[in-house]
Amino acid sequence: MVETAGCCGLLQACCHRHDPQKYIIQGEFEIDRSPWFSLCASGLSVAVRLYSRDNMDPTTRKGIESENAYVMKGKELERKKHEVLSMKVPTKVIKFKLKFEVTRDFGIPGAFVVENRDKKHEFFLKSVTLHYIKHPDFLEERKFHFYCSSWVYPINKTGFKRIFFLDQLYLPKKTPDSLKELRKKELHKLQAPGSKGEWNPWDRIYDYDFYNNLGDPENGPLYDRPVLGGSTKFPYPRRLKTGHPNCQHDHSRESGPASCFKFYVPPDERMSDEKLQELKNNLVEALIRFLAPESTLQHLWDRECPDFITKVAHFFVPKAAISKKDVEFIRSIIDFCRKLKLPSSHGGPSMSDPSEEQDIFDDIIGFYADKEVEELDDSDKQRLEKLVPKEILNQVVATLALKRQHVSAQLPSIIAEEKFAWAEDREFGRQMLAGTNPVRIRHLKEEALFQEEVNLLLYRIWQKMVAYASESSEDSVPAVRQEMESIKRQFRDWFKKFQVQQEKKSNQPQLEEFFEALENERVFILDHHYLEQFLTMINGKGVRAYATRTILIAPDSSSVTLQPVGIELSLPGDSSRLVVPQDTLLWEIAKFHVASNDTAYHQLVSHWLQTHAVVEPFIIATRRQLSVMHPIHRLLDPHFKDTLHINALARAIFLNAGGILETLLFTGEYSMELSSHLYKEWRFDKQALPEDLLERGMAKRRVRDEVVSGPMEHVERDKSSNKAATGTEQKMFEVDAEVELVLEDYPYAKDGIVIWTAIETWVTEYCNVFYHKDNDVKEDEEIQEWWNEIKTRGHKDRNEGWYDINTFESLVKALTTLIWITSGLHAAVNFGQYGYGGWPPNRPMLLRKFLPKEEEVYEEVNIMKFVEEMLPDKFQMKLAIAVMDLQSRHTSDEVYLGQTSPQKEWPLIEGHDSIIQKSSKNSRKTLKQ
Template sequence: MAETTCCGLRTCCHRPHPENDIIEGTFEIDHSPRICLLPTLRSVAIQIYSADVFDPYTRSGLESKKAYLQKWKINVNPSTIKYKLNFEVVRGFGSPGAFVVENRCRHEFFLKSATFKYKSPAPDREEKAFFFHCASWVYPLDKTEVKRIFFANRLYLPEKTPPGLVALRKKELKQLRGRGLKDERQPWDRIYDYECYNDLGDPDNSPEYSRPILGGSKEYPYPRRLRTGRPPSQHDHLTESRPVGCLRTFVPPDERLSPKKQEQLRNNFVKALVRFLTPKSDQPPQSYQECPKIIQKILHFFVPKSAFSTADFSMIQSIVDFVLRKPKSPSHQDTQSVDPIDDIVAIFSDKQLKEMDERVKQKLKKLVPAEIFNQVVDATTKRDVLSSQPPSIMAEDQYDWLFDSEFGRQMLAGTNPVRIQSLEKFSPREGWLPENLDLIEKAKSEAEAYFVLDHDYLRPFLSVINAQGVCAYATRTILKTSGRGDILEPIAIQLRLPDSEMDMVLDPGALEWDLAKAHVAANDAAHHQLVSHWLHTHAIIEPFIIATRRQLSVMHPIHWLLDPHFKDTLHINALARGIFLNAGGILERTLFTGAFSMRLSSHFYKQWRFDEQALPNDLEKRGMAKNAEESVRDGNFSEIKEKPAEKEPENIGEEDLAKKTENVVGRYEGLAEIDENMVERDEGMAETHENVAEFDEGVAETDENVVERDEGVAETDENVVELDKNPATPDEKVTFPAGVKLLLEDYPYAKDGVEIWDAIETWVRAYCQIFYTSDHSVENDEEIRDWWKEITSVGHGDQKEGWYDLQTLKNLVRALTTLIWITSGMHAAVNFGQYAYAGWPPNRPMLLRKFIPKEGTKEYEDMQKDPEKFFVKMLPEKFEMEFVIAVMDLLSRHTSDEVYLGQRPPDNMLKEEKEVNKKFKEFRERLQEIEGNILERNKKYNLHNRWGYAKIPYKLLYPDTSKTRGPSEEEDICGRGIPNSISI
């Protein structure tokens, strides 16, 4: 780190007035590698403002004399350079509370931090450093027309703002709101404003790329996005024109991804496209350098590199392939016995690259930015050897996904665990066939638990969707828990088309059963991408970020609390609108909903309510949990611990054994083989491993993380619900994280989620109580009042229901907890498992090309002869599958500069707020306890939904607060922690 020192005053020989003080300032500037800062005499002026002493003439704090940055480094490598300046201030100046930068240089620079300290000690003044966390770009004054204001790392509610900072606080917020101009934003503009989604279409390119505007109408309500101010398109003046390059969409400087992260995301995408889209070379690797990295690392751990020959590597590679059951290349097999699924499996095999097919190039060119495309083409000329991590769902066995119980498990622990609901909460609507209604009434009258996965909302739109060349049904799936704990299995699937005569209901005994499950999976995949992932996290949060920047000062405690959870989101959303969501973009070309995709998202926004995004409220709404107080009053709290595995009856017969495995792909005339990774039974007794809970006369031993009971007495912690009404025992207490009792204890998303939610809420409550002493102090906070009003009336102006009355501390805590949960836990749960599940196209196809054939047709006969071949024909074309796999790979990867829940950058900690730091440390420690709970639950074999047949441990909500990530984990793209923000 270089350092340069100067007095900063007009001349180096200047002597301050004897009655004045000198404050020494240290500035850390991160030089950009692309610019050269010229050593002009007075290019950058800095002036300090007092926090304590108010100047009645300027209406701001007392000002220091200006000091100037005079010595610059020319053409330095990217590094942080410290500059020291001396500021002359009047005696009694007080504490530096803000400083203003006037950049008259030709270039911007990145100011990391500043620290001020009085140079001469004084007996009546506390000697300490005043720290300013800046982390912001400072652009030339001739471009911005405003000086940059920075405030010290101290937090104040508006009414408690030091007198010297009141005017500056208001001035800074006014600058961020802009002057109401709708001109096109420039890279240096720090202006936050709202706009409808009028930038998805591209009518200037072709009329087929015209799209309706989302937001601002009853037909298409939607959250607002960040305004870019681009001019209207020529063929539709209501539609914003497309940017010159989709990677150059405007976002304010402080919201941009770091150059390092941009490069990493670009490289991740290029590598994924190369890995999955380029054909495999006919010649196998011939040298050590071509050996996959994982084999190299294993060998180097035991034996020096020089001790192995090429033949040795080839032999070891073949052994590994055999152990992993990797399929041989089709060229080495009998062409008459090639399994259709093997062609898809081959996508994940190690390969030596050869040049990409011209037809593939032309398809790819339409889907990705030119910059990405050119890098992909260049990479294919290098003939590298690439290996890929197979998606977890097929890593053990390529048929594990076909089990009915795995199909049900993914609704609780897969990529979209937020859609399933209890049948008790589901109201039958138009379209249910008589047998469905009878089943529902029977289910509601029985004690067993029944559930529904409803995608019938598609039916009104199917005529438009299927006209695009895809084959989609509106589906409803009924599931019930089996006799083995909380394992969900589908028992009926309803398929509907606009023509009601085409409706059908299938059960597990039908030949078409697995085809029906594929249609359900495709519907759920579209709902996941457009609603659970994009709408309910990315799009919903954007107006909150804009309002926070416009209405909450950086000195406001709530701004500091939320800021880490908004990192990079505006830029990620802008890239999504330019690459994924736009007309002809990735989602339109890969999802069966096609050009209708964003309109479907708008349809779901009509049903969205902010209060229902709180995890406990969401679980209660879907009937997947009950309010703890109600459960206690009803006396329904007897089963809080995980259930032990039930023993199988002895001497099980062959028929019973066959029934237990009838959902395997073996239903396709014995097509799939059950390997050693399935639960094996010998005379009905389950074999257990070393982590299995031991049973002695039917009593399950529980570990330290389980709520223990002795004769109905529950141990309690902070989050306790007292049994004060009709208790079984008057003094009895029971623990319910997040205040809810789950209907299914083995519901991984909910089980881990309520603990994460509870930890967040405890932290937020403790934090808010440091600054707000009562409901009255919340009500009197003018910035919070304006912030909430702008969110509800502008940012989410199309949605009038479901908003908290933010005049009480309780409601403020609930609202803030909901925001942090959405940006951290909820987004992690619906994003980072995409490659594990959707990276295997047969498990979650994005579209299907065939309907289920009618009995008596030629297609039906073909399906009977070779069901698996027919199933593969239903899937997308190979290029579409390969491209989707690459996208899932990109979206599931964490970046190296990610900050995780329970973590904060060291320079953003509040050094003087000891109580805040203490509570944050407690939050972090609580998350570490939850990590232990999750690891212990993942060891329990009887909790089937945490693993499934595919052996995928549920770690999407594993906080991972202290793990140090290194290059050795490059291929590990799943379960690596909960990022603070929606930054991918």
Template sequence: MVETTGCCGLLQACCHRHDPQKYIIQGEFKIDRSYWFSLCASGLSVAIRLYSQENMDQTTRKGIESENAYVMKGKELERKKHEVLSMKVPTKVIKFKLKFEVTRDFGIPRAFVVENRYKKHEFFLKSVTLHYIKHPDILKKRKFHFYCDSWVYSNTKIGFKQFSSQIKLKGEWNPWDRIYDYDVYNNLGDPENGRLYNRPVLGGSTKFPHPRQLKTGHLNCQHDHSRESEASCFQFYVPPDERMSDEKLQESKNYFVEALIRFLASESTFPHLWDRECHDFVTGVAHFFVPKTAISKKDVRFIRSIINFCRKLKLPSSHGGPSRSDPSEEQDIFEDIIGFYADKEVEELDNSDKQRLEKLVLKEILNQVVATLALKRHDASAQLPSIIAEEIFAWVEDKEFGRQMLAGTNPVRIRHMKAALNERVFILDHHYLEQFLTMINGKSVCAYATRTILIAPDSSSVTLQPVAIELSLRVCKFHVASNDTAYHQLVCHWLQTHVVVELFIIATRRQLSVFLGKILPEISRNKTLYKSIIFLNDGGILETLLFTGEYPMELSSHLYKEWIFDKLALPEDLLERGMAKPRVRDEVVSGPMEHVVRDKSSKKAAKGAEQEMFEVDAEVELVLEDYPYAKDGIKIWTAIETWVTEYCNVFYYNDNDVKEDEKIQEWWDEIKMRGHEDRQEGWYNINTFESLLKVLTTLIWITSGLHAAVNFGQYGYGGWPPNRPMLLRKFLLRDEKEMEDMDIIKFMEEMLPDKFQMKLAIAVMDLLSQHTLDEVYLGQTSPQKERPLIEDHKSIIQKKFRKFRESLEAIEQNIKERNKEYLLMNRWGYAKIPYKLLYPDTSKSMRPTSKEKGKHHLEKTDINERRIRNSISI
């Protein structure tokens, strides 16, 4: 923490003598995300005055005002001189202490006004804490908190009032406007450029129902006033409180630039797959028998000599059909894709790739790529996706394919097959695509509406294995994976996390205001709303990469018709999919909240992986014990639920308190009636303490655990396009003779996306799987620290939060132990990927040290990235 203490803060500065007829109020102002502020703040540039709400000035009919206090530049602590001069100032909170003179009848301060007289700079005001120094009737220890968390822009831009609630109805909105309103998705296309760029308006109709989005205030199309014209994502209106910090925005841009260079730049050299020193067949075989740390280079050379001899022999095909010779002699599609990740020197973009990129990425991003490559030959290398890092062909195995339904990037679609006689039969159903196939197929896209039956063979092995996929060809799995990828991106990732959270943020800013700090833990920090322009616009990245082509949002609208908020709660989701059964409740806990029923009879299993390190009062019992997403997720869910329960107990004593809280009721009604105007079924009222807990726990789960599970493994699994292809260019063969004579490798090469699409998909997966350096993670920061609460509640909230952290730490240990169990195949699978997408890792600091920053890229572990982010920003 950097603390800057100015002088007394009064207009007359330090030479001013206190008027004994007046009282002194001391204030602590916390400024954040403003590098220039600590360097430039001086003189009379930032003025602040207080208002009394209790007593009114009879002349102005306003609350009594204090005299102005001014933020003065003072001594800066804990910063080296060269760091300040070079502007390498870390993003930290800066404290300014000011004093205000007020009349004796001023009373309790209830409002303040900030006047920013800098012409070019804004600053981020986090909070203000006030207290009287000496007052006969008001104790010094009584403090008055203002939770601000908002940007303060220059008066020359916005006028004097900083926190006006007036809604701007006409004209384009300015960056400093704080406007939160709802709108339909009317900016996905640009019909003025022609029919090919026309996209339907989502929301507001029975044909295309959809949740609302933040109203942008952008200009309407000239010929169709129901639609907004397109804008660059960085010109797109986002309220200042929701924008990425400059540091994070630039970091995200840099990640994307680096990914494009790594995967799309022309390569001058690349070693043959069998000659690579790391992640090759030799080390893969060795690692199967002994740990990596036990293998020396001499051991690898010895094993390689054996492999070199074996390479001279004919190898049987793992795909059926005739045997094939030495893989080193086959420059097949898989080896070409491996070349995308190889260490190489790159000089420029391929001209055809550059032309296609010009239509897909921002000019600013593309120019940065070109400029970087123009400076010098650029060394580019990428970490292999985890799915092929240890076992190059593990993804081909049927059991690995089934395992990914439980521990991959989309573990939330698989469901128990209710009609099956065997309770260990499951289905992955993407048959909803059938009505879209006529529109989708064509333009080098070949899609099926697949339904896949999988079984868990016996009690000792719960790895799912596909037994029927429309047609009985191995390449059918490509189409299943393609369908599952589209559903994952459009529903599990986009609709169920980003869209849902955006609406909660809008309603929270409109209705709860300061109350957000009282009741909701951090859920929306750096939540950006740039998504529709970057990925979802006409002809954009999503339409280019997914087999749905120009129809992804229509498909999203169709699937929204069956969407229910309640099913986003993890226990309800598992029950609805038949992946869990209700646990019999044995005990009702008595006490102040008697309606909260908990099962306290969790029993430890006898041995092995079932020996739990951390027992939770789970509401459900899993059908498949080795279901990593559900097993880890239900523990995270229960820890969050317990924390929310104890947190809310501080502010609510019974159901009636919740029912009579007008702000909570207005907040929830607005989410239902305005945010989800087209989907009125399936909602419940917040009329009990338990219903409030369910809403808050679900919301926190969505922004933390659910998003972590469906987002941060994308490079690890989807970074290898054959494992999770986004589109396919070839139908399956139907003639038996053709199938017998088929060259399977050539067929797959023709089936997979073209090289540009695959390389761009890898780059996008790489971007989406990144963690920026200023993220807030689950269990790291107590709400009490981030938001000033009533003084009497501080100690109890800190104590409860420590228990929450302890629960997460116990869950970490549990995950470590389960990941060591050899018999739990879904924790590792044939690709040897430990499941850590729901690993909290609370031990790591929120902000990396300078040394850790330098190691950030070297230590990138894609799917193994630990920590559960507590916000959604990408």
């Protein structure tokens, strides 16, 4: 049971005599992560003043004010301690009760200001709950909630009092007159116009800047990187401005802080100390688990029972009959048995001759084994010093030096059941639909096949298949030649008029399957040919990369996978190489190169660019242009949690010059340039899941009873008769189109459409509470400024793909798209990374050898040695596994889609409480199914 002790908080403390002409409002203030409060001796350290929502002071044009109340030294009501992994981080939650004297016409409190007069310490204000004491018009049970969740710094540092608003949402024109001035004042502070110099931890400034802090030119030309954003050559979304000083010798570049954990992030955007420590601990554990070498000391079992083997042997045989040599022989047998491979999925030991070509993969599997580890190798330690923050490396070294660590790791799901399932063609194709990067595969629709290079690629694949088929069946050669001539004549018409006349033969099943797929438009492409223009710069320094194009076919529309049938590998200024499955060893090696291309695209574009970088301008604009009282601010806020801080960490550790991604990916120092190049293709209107699927040809649009290919056309609707919704059953507009998937089993799309629909339904019903007609959207000045700033400042380099938000429908579409990007899309490309990428041969980040020449393949070549020399070195593979492990983890404070943060329940909207609560509940129910 929580105690209710504490001072009254009035100006003259407990001895103050209450004015009978005034009412008393009592409030409970909950303060978190502020241990200094329990030691605070001053009775005037924090002053609080209330503002009326209902009545305005004509002089100040703000709500009528209360008397000041002061947080005084009181009794700590509640203490909590959170344990984060092995480290205990004390977190105090303190509650104070304050009382305010207000005039009889004060009405409902709509806002309050806090003045922190302590000269050294900040505190985190979680929430405030107010209620009247003995008011004739307000029952004491009626509570007025303020969900603050914000840092309050000393006023001698900030120069501003902090403003907090009642948890009541208003469109700008619906804001009570008494709160309008405060609403504008708070937004103006966040925009901080004219701010100059280096910003401090207590500043609450949101502004835009270029990506001019990835390089470190003062450390030498090897660390110089171009500025991304603000040019046609290197377009990019804007990032949060940090206010750090420019480099001494190049004022277009920003210098970094002394530590990557000391860069500027607005206080309320920082992740909690507990979460930050949890992330650090996760990184330390991953580095120890995968990079620390196995102990060379005696096995733990042998150390604990040094004479166990001898005792067991003597139990069966008299001591005099066993020599020391016999004991050593028995021990060698036990050691051999200990090294046996785990049973295969078919049962029985998977014993194999050491000379068989599996050694490299067995060696990699050793990374995950239960083992005791010792201190890092000097070479690995030196390489890590350049990649991870000093405090992280120090923690790794200290942990290993403190005591011997026993570590274990769960096998990545891709090899957990069958060690070599990942190498099969069908699994290779399945991962294009259900792996870590299911957003790049495209369907070769009829209109796309008029591209000369795609036509040529398909034709070359067909030719090569025909050649292999003709070698196995001499009597089919004339028919094959006849078909070849026919296809040559009619290829540009995409086989529409071509009918396969050849008699079906059992020795040509793949050729016939290919013909059938062509005729029925079941051909797909994974295109990474954009890499060709970068390869001259990339290849070298131990990296060997191609620009690949992979053709896959679906045996039928309900196929559970895609079958790869051809891979084109290109180098600049060189004729491309084409490999088909019948090329056997070359085919297996070519798939490594495709996976490497796809991994780089996944890390730099699908994950970083499309779910982190492009979202940052939306967050900045939301803070600058949408008041916390705006319903759309409240709707979006949970989806922005910690993103600015995470992005800043990514720029400082992963994306920086010489950082982790440049070390691991074959794109190296050109990684972010490549990301900039592919940003040229990004359009906001195509980020909506249905539009994305239609654009890639992975879905068709069904309008009434007709299926239509291609992106959805904008359908004008007459909204003149729209009226306010009175319940969740009434919709603002009728959906007249639905998406039909081209492939029945496309998990990303199939599950994604369910999530997209749930988001869209929730957003529609939520917005319906506040916007009753299209004109409400047009007249919402904050929304209009928000959207304009996103287009003209945050994404200034991308002029295409934007639409006006001047109707209810366009607002819902934009919000649904943004929430989808930050939730469903991000989860799809992030949390499965360890399951697939945690096994480096399945998703190699770089390769060190080109394909061997065809004549070399048939010579006596040690293929396992070739693969070992082609894959990244062991340090790179182990670091990649550690990074995949880190990125795939959920943190302890995760809030999942459909959930509501405990600190921010949905506010009570006058007249619409049941609608909001019911819609939120229905959304959660849909997502759980």
